[in-house]
Amino acid sequence: MSGWEKSAVTLAVFLPTAGAVVISFLPKDRDRLIRGLGILFTGAALVVGIVMLFGFDYGAHQGLQFELNASWIPSVAIHYHVGIDGISLPLFELTLLLSFLCAIYTYRVLPAPGKPKGFLALMMLLETGMAGTFIAFDLVLFFIFWELVLVPMYFMIGIWGSSNREYAAIKFFLYTLFGSVFMLLGFLAMFFKSNPHTFDIVQLQQQAATAPFAKGVQLLIFAGVFLGFAIKVPMWPFHTWLPDAHTEAPTVGSVLLAGILLKMGGYGFIRIALPILPQAARVWAPIIGVLAAIAIVYAALACLAQKDLKRLIAFSSVGHMGFVMLGIATLTSVGINAALFAMIAHGLITGMLFFEVGSIYDRYHTRQISEIGGGMLLKVPYLAGIFAFTAIASLGLPGLAGFWGEVTALASSYSPAQILTGHLGLFRTLMVFGGIGTILTAGYFLWTLQRVNMGSLPDEWKEKSLADVSSIEWLAWAPLLVGILLLGVFPRLVFGTTNDAVTALAHLFGR
Amino acid sequence: MSLAAALPPIHNPAIDYHAIAPELVLAGAIFLVLIADLALPPARKWWSMVVAFVGVLATLATTLTLIGSDRVTFGGSYVVDDFAVLFKVFFTSVALVVLLLSMRYVRDGRYYQGEYYFLVLCSLLGMMTMPSSRDLLMLFISLELVSAPAFLLVAFRKGDPRSNEGALKFFLIGVLSTAVMLYGMSLIYGVTGTTRLAGIAASLATPVGSSSLALAAILFVVGGFAFKVSAFPFQFWAPDTYEGAPVPIAAFLAVASKAAGFAGLLQLMFVAFLPRADFWAPIFVVLSLFTMTLGNLVALQQQQVVRLLAYSSIAQAGYMLLPFALATTTNTALNKEAFAAAVLYILIYAVMNLGAFSVVLAMARESPGIMIADFAGLGQRAAYLAVPMTMFLVSLAGIPPFAGFWGKFFIFRAAIDRGGIGAWLAVAMVVNSVISLVYYLFIVREMFFQPIAEPVRALRSPATVTAVVLAAAGGILAVGFFPSLFAHFPPISTLIGR
Incomplete structure (x- = not known):
């Protein structure tokens, strides 16, 4: 195997870390340079990722590709x-893409108190953690990457x-840490129950296929890892950190939280919990x-009650991740494929929404829907x-990315x-309840559009000049918009990879 | 008949001078510091720190020559093996750091500098002999040599009633626990007829070990050490003492003195008393659980940073006690694992805690009371302190990629391997880690989330203190990425199963 194949993954994961280190040694006042380097390093990681796309044997x-052990x-x-x-590839690429777009967006937009140096350094550390997961x-390596995201996101x-x-930050940190420490204990139990002892996920999967752990042990370990993954997803009733964190986070933070962090939970179920603990x-x-x-259903109802636009999107994430988990729960290839697709689609769409x-x-x-008051189409038509x-x-309109994952997940629960x-x-x-949820989801989104986009422009905004989509925003958003359309028309792009x-x-x- | 004839002839054991060379060098340095203090004019008194520093450096160098050796002297009561060398290197390194931290603090505070450094080195001498002591009496002398100078050092801020109060509490409780421990040791001698640790182990393995007298004796000794490492229910001196003591001494107590206690406790429990692990391991279950939980819950209430760190270090002691609760009489492999986990945690904890105390020290000149609120805006005022401080705190909570994670990881690993009660202790410990994060984040929040009034006043920290902070931060990062730095170190298991 060539050196490139062995090192490509590592390169893509740690290029952002290198960027973070470089940036943190630059003087504060080199604002443009810092932001430019942010784009450069996340972009370099993305380039590595894209080259890998062509080298990947579909x-x-x-078996693993680009493997290094x-x-x-x-x-x-x-x-x-x-x-x-x-299973990894689409999520890995999504991470690199979204991080790069966030770096582009940050070139112009950064909320108070500014400080692009700290912001970008944290963002790139976050990228390493997310991509690494x-x-x-190796379970311990997985855990370290998993935890690596906590500190940067807390600061963000x-x-x-x-x-x-402050409340949202500490709630996010404590909640996810609480879950993940139990996950760590579960990992250690896997190590000691495996024979020969190993932390290697591939070997553990092989052992599970030939000589699985005793069922009682599996159930106990599953409970531990479930806590870690379920809080990250987040599944109801562990979701309460999410609306706060997503709503309070800066735009880029919300995009990465919704776009990638949540997927780590779903990925954990698919990669670790199901194959290593099948009986449980x-x-x-x-x-x-x-x-x-x-x-x-809960998230859809909660969305109907939201007055804050960002909080509404945050709650909608809970619902979308519900479809993901429903797909995973069927334990079928259709359902799990659907879950992976839904995660990618949700990453693109909800990232875009944030x-x-x-x-x-x-x-x-x-962000209050009532204060925006409608008529956005008249004032800022492109936006x-x-x-x-x-x-x-x-x-979930057919023809766009949101459709395939969720409808397939629903279909899979017809025959688990x-x-x-x-x-x-x-x-x-x-499945019936999921269907009801789909209808409610359509309902609240259309109602939101009606309240925000349609109608006449309130007097308050008539006088003010509001800029439409800026060039940097076009640049950051175009790949996502294209992606949403592309995956809607060619779902095979993801299904073909994961299947x-x-x-x-x-x-x-059994199937 | 003359008295001389009645006694058996005194038989001088051969002394291996290389084995005790570090201690001899240190003893020489102690005298030099005293003499230097007499000779130096008042304005130059700080030179005694330089003398002390060079002396400890020489001690460290001498200790390094002993790496890999396995020397026994004084008839088996004094041993220099990997375990001992590891701890000796550790103690001298910590002492060097404490000396660096002390220099400006002691000079600017107009304390008696000669005596201060003399006492620090005396305490260090006790620490040096502690991990080599394989005899109850040696252990006792070492422990007293560690503690007695510390009583005085805590009281060094004579003008401050809190310093006096802290020292008095420390002294009274220390003397009481010493009495209890000594009583226990005398009982053990009575039961087993020997003071050698190995001999005690052999004797306790026989039916003698089941006598209630032997068990009571073990209990007394454990109680005495519980004070030393500030374990429940002997923990309450620690916050008052740390708060009253000069900050470098608080760091010295929280790190080196505590580690010395653990070094002694490790030898006693995993060597001398191991045949009765079935009796004492459950005691450590209770000690560990209560110590970590109480430390963490009380730490949540603290406003004063040194007190917060004091309670945090109590909680950390609870984690270090956990491996003791995993000991068994039969499973040597597991005992080794638990032992190694405890040693590793003590070492890693020391680096994180020293770092945190150094940052506190850097702020002590401007706000001697150092409330959590005094940290407000430190991220803007001195990022070179605030970022490392964040690393220390997050590491203390056990979050990767910092060293503290590995400390916890190895304890969890041993606990899960033990199964049964071990698994439940692991669960208690992870819950405690999450609780501890809450109060560590109190400080982080102050440093970074509080906007402060313009213009930002930069904080000037003494160069030596900054150097220590950065070195400690580098250390926990390096160990975080390459834990093998420690894990490879052979010592960890040499003491057990020989």
Whole structure:
């Protein structure tokens, strides 16, 4: 294997860290240079990612590509094991893309108190943590990347957030840390229950297929890792940190939170919980399904009650992640493929929505729907048009990205995995509730569009001059808008990548 | 018949002078500091710090020559093995740092400099002998040598009633616990007929070890050490003492003195008393649980930074006690793992805590009371202090990629490996880690989230203090990425299973 294949993943993950280090040694007043370097380093990471896209063998049915497995801490058998497969690839690329777009956006837009040096350094550390999570194949390495996102995001919310930022920041930090420490204990239990002892995710998966842990042990470990992943997703009823964090975070923070951080939870279920603990997954699946359905309906109802536009988008994330979890809960290849697709789509769409809400706030200096008061199409037609496009994508209009993931997830819950046949009735009921949620989702998005975009312009805004979409915003948003359309028309772009790896995984559950 | 004839002939054991060379060098340095203090004119008194510093450096250099050696002298009561050398290097390094931290503080505070450095070195001498002591009496002497100078050092800020109060509390409780421990040791001698740790272990493995007298003796000794490491229920001297003491001495107590206590406790428990682990491990379950929980919950209420760090260090002691609760009489591999986890945690904790105390010290000149609120805006006033401080605090909470994570990781690892009660202790510890993050973030929030009035007044920190802060930050980062730096160090398991 060539040096490039071994080092590409590492390069993409740690280029942003290098950028963070470089930036932190620059003097504060080199504002433009700092912001430019932010674009440069995240861009370089993205370039590495894109080149990898071309080197990736989409026909390989299993196994890791771009793999590097080096001993890191020999005394406790911890390896630096990174690599990429069909499940990782889309999420990994999404991370690199969104981070790059955020760096572009930050070139012009940065909320008080400014300080691009700190902001970009944190953002790039965050990128390393997020991207690393998707390519780590050693449990301890995974955990370290997983935790790496906490501190930068805490500071991002706490320093650059809006009025209630301190509360939101600490709530985010404590909540997710609480989940992840139990996850760590679960990982250690996996290590000691495996034979031979290993932290390696690939080996653990092989062991699970041939000689799985005792069922009681699996259930206990699953409970630990469930807490970690479920809080990150977040699943109802662990979601309460999300509306606060998303609402208070600066635009870029919200984009990355919704776009990528949440996916780490869903990815954890698919990568670790299901394949290593298959028997426990079977017991937990109905519970996860029920919680997911509750999340879908609950979030839709909560959205109907929101007055703050950003909080509305935040709650809509809970619902969308509900579809993701419903897909995962079916334990079928269809459902898990759907979950992965929905995560990518949600990353593009909700990332975009948070960008737009940020820009709307920049112009109106309010996020209250009633204060914006309608008529945005008249005042800032491009911004309003993009907003309408994204909102409609989010509610799942066929032909746009939001459609495929959710409708497939719903369809998969009609026929869950063979080992779940005892719960067939339950899953079909869940499908009905998911369907109701879809209708409610369409309802609140259309109603929001009606209140924000349509109608006549309130007098308050008539006199004020509000700028429409700026060139830097076009630059940052265009890839997302294109992506939303592209995935809507060619869903195979994602399904084709994930399917092989997912099918191999779903094999454990009988189909 | 003359008295001389009645006694058996005194038999001078052969002394391995290389084995005790570091201690001899240090003893020489102690005298030099005293003499220098007499000779120096008042304006030059700070030169005694330089003498002390060079003396400790020489001690460190001598200790380094002992790496990899396995020397036994004084008839087996004094041993220099990897375990001992590791701790000796650690103690001398901490002492060097404390001397650096002290220089400006002691000089500007117009304290008696000669005596101050003399006492610090005396305490260090006790620490040096502690990990080599394989005999109850040696252990006791070492422990007293660590504590007695510390009583005086705490009282060094004579003008401040809090300093007097702290020293008095420290002294009274210290003497009481010493009495209890000594009583326990005498009982052990009575039961086993020896003061050698190895001999005690052999004796306790026989039915003698099950006698209630032996068990009571173990309990007394554990109680005495519980004071030393500020474990529940003997923890309450620590906050008052740390608050009253000069800040460098508070750091010295919280780091070196506590580690010395643990070094002694490790040898006692994992060597001498190991055959009765079934009896004492459950005691440590309670000690560990209560110490960490109480420390963390009370720390949440603190407004004063040194007190907060004091309670935090109580909680951290609870984590360090956890591996003791995992000990078993049968599973040597597990004992080794627990032992290594405890050693590793003590070392890593020391670096983080020294760093945090150094930042406090850097601020002490401007606001001697140092409330949490005094940290407001430190991110803008002195980022070179605020960013490392954040690293220390986050690391103390055990979040990767900093060293503190590995400290906790190895304890969790041993606990999960133990299973049963170990798993529950691990759960208690992770919950405690989350609680601890709350109060660590109080300080972080002040430093970064509070906008401060313009113009921003930059904070000037003494160069030596800044150097220590940056070195400690570099250290916890380096260990965070390459924990093998420590994990590879062989010592960790040499004491057990020989």
